[in-house]
Amino acid sequence: NAGVMQNPRHLVRRRGQEARLRCSPMKGHSHVYWYRQLPEEGLKFMVYLQKENIIDESGMPKERFSAEFPKEGPSILRIQQVVRGDSAAYFCASSPTGRNEAFFGQGTRLTVV
């Protein structure tokens, strides 16, 4: 059973471009969580999704950021018109239900130049 897979592991984007981060949860997991970690800072919750539904997006910036978890395929975190301040590690976690332990991927490191 493969773990949570995130790709790409590293992503470089120029200011103003779009960044798409993908997260494939563990098999049988229908709950996905996205976190952001700025350099030298802690993990900040962004959004929690269940298949085709957003459960909690209280940590998501109101503009430029969106997330989805379609019925088929990975969860996508999309950042439009990236700025330097978006440079961070983005981690995804999955769990079978919203009440079990969640398992994390190795993250996508986004660098905006």
Place this chain on the structure above:
Amino acid sequence: DAKTTQPTSMDCAEGRAANLPCNHSTISGNEYVYWYRQIHSQGPQYIIHGLKNNETNEMASLIITEDRKSSTLILPHATLRDTAVYYCIVRSSTGANNLFFGTGTRLTVIP
């Protein structure tokens, strides 16, 4: 979810037990205590969780006080690879819930 308080940093000698405390005095009856760790810049790693009974697995032991207001994560024989930031998180068992990470304890295992 209830808040947790952890020391900012701790040192432990290699081979000795590492005891990481966590205070969660406002925990409610349906909230679990979870522990995760993050080694350097890797993804957080699940360690253990419990409700009110002590728990043990291949990685660690979790001791929860009888009043549930605090807990201790014990790594029985710390190795250099256990150097990491350890997070204590309180999470409700009802409904679907996310995990909120605080600042954690930076554990340094010293040779």
